[in-house]
Amino acid sequence: MVTALPTTSTSAVSTASPVSVEPVPPFASLEKKLIDRYAASIPTKWGEHVPGVQTQLATKERVIALTFDACGGTVGSGYDEKLIDYLIKENIPATLFMNAKWIGANPDIFATLAANPLFEIENHGTEHRPLSVTGKPAYGIAGTKNVADVIHEVKDNADGIEKLTGRRPLFFRSGTAFYDEVATSVVHDLGFEIAGYNVLGDAGATYNTEQVYKALIKAQSGSIVLAHMNHPEKDTAEGVIKAIPELRREGFRFVQLAAVAHP
Template structure:
């Protein structure tokens, strides 16, 4: 289940940059502590893996986790927000393509399913990237499996507890962030494990609850092999926009835009706004792509 995780983690710790497509390697990361990231440094990965093909997945993960805990033990973040270095917010293209991304946040008031929105995408054959939280999967198991089986939809990682990604517990929109490097690791990895277990495919991208990060958390994500998917178009503002606001936001997307909206609030107006905006964009010559099919940049 965790094979791709260890492949990606070992690549990152060997100094390779995060790519949009997974690269396979069969090595494990050494447990030797490495220098902590300086507070003003950009996210980097510069350790050298040591081959250990006989290590069990559990032991290999423990080794990776301990390595990262040692690496960032004395690192202090200086940045906080949706667009810290390493958060990728646009497609790298000059073509008229747009990525529609929809979050499913889960939780007491966030585990609904906007069937109208999804059925429209299926009917019109519009590809999209779905960022799924562990709580939403648990509440909607059959729906999740149906979505994951549909090639129109790319399944990506929206976290285990839907928390802002921080090493100090910093909140966003009233939601408490992860409080340590260890919590950062498990917010990403535990949900990735569950998605991989259910679909056979490990997610490539991560988006935190609230889409807020500090730069240390972003560096940890890269070391684990995840790309951080931000956005350039706020499509529904956490499903609070009305139909016209959703339409106005999405219809103004440009070449390379990543649109962020939600698929877990059927009682809101996201579906109506999306359904109104997509034909306008198509008439303007745009078509839609999944994140994994493109290169991204900041």
């Protein structure tokens, strides 16, 4: 609140009404700063393993991070109950990357999973788009088209998850897991880490049972496994169920991403 100063007269005081000054919201200020910072940046890299993407846990312990994407929208808003029930029955921690569209289609399931300490809820984007500052597509899906688009693809779903759970996500994974290196820098500036993978567990839920199994048993100490929980009609659950006992016999245990990255 700014009050008008007295006039130059010593016998009178200005009666002008106070002038309200609207504060600039902190996020609007940050958004402008990031847009300005990267305005002239031209990406030269594109893919799943670009700078800024964490593909493995920083540990030599025999641990594996199982991560499952829930994509939503045209790429599937189903729920693989068989997979999740198995993880619960076997007391296996996992990290679930959830897209805003999937959450919107499955509010009750989301609430149940978010309340289960076995599961770490992380951010799979607002529109399930590849993260680009030039609109570059991946697998036929158009990417975010500029820095502002990148910001809202990440932040809007993070805000939604935080509102529903009381916990702000720590990690982000884009739709298709594709990025350019300018976009990954923006994500880090927003305060999030980017979770890639070094074990492709089900190739977008296209693998059959045997393919999922063979992919998972190749996991090493610190591996991050990427699979999907939004296609119950596919074979992901069967492959995971077949692989887990063998991995346990080899001495592996399963951890959430945050348990290692943010102990």
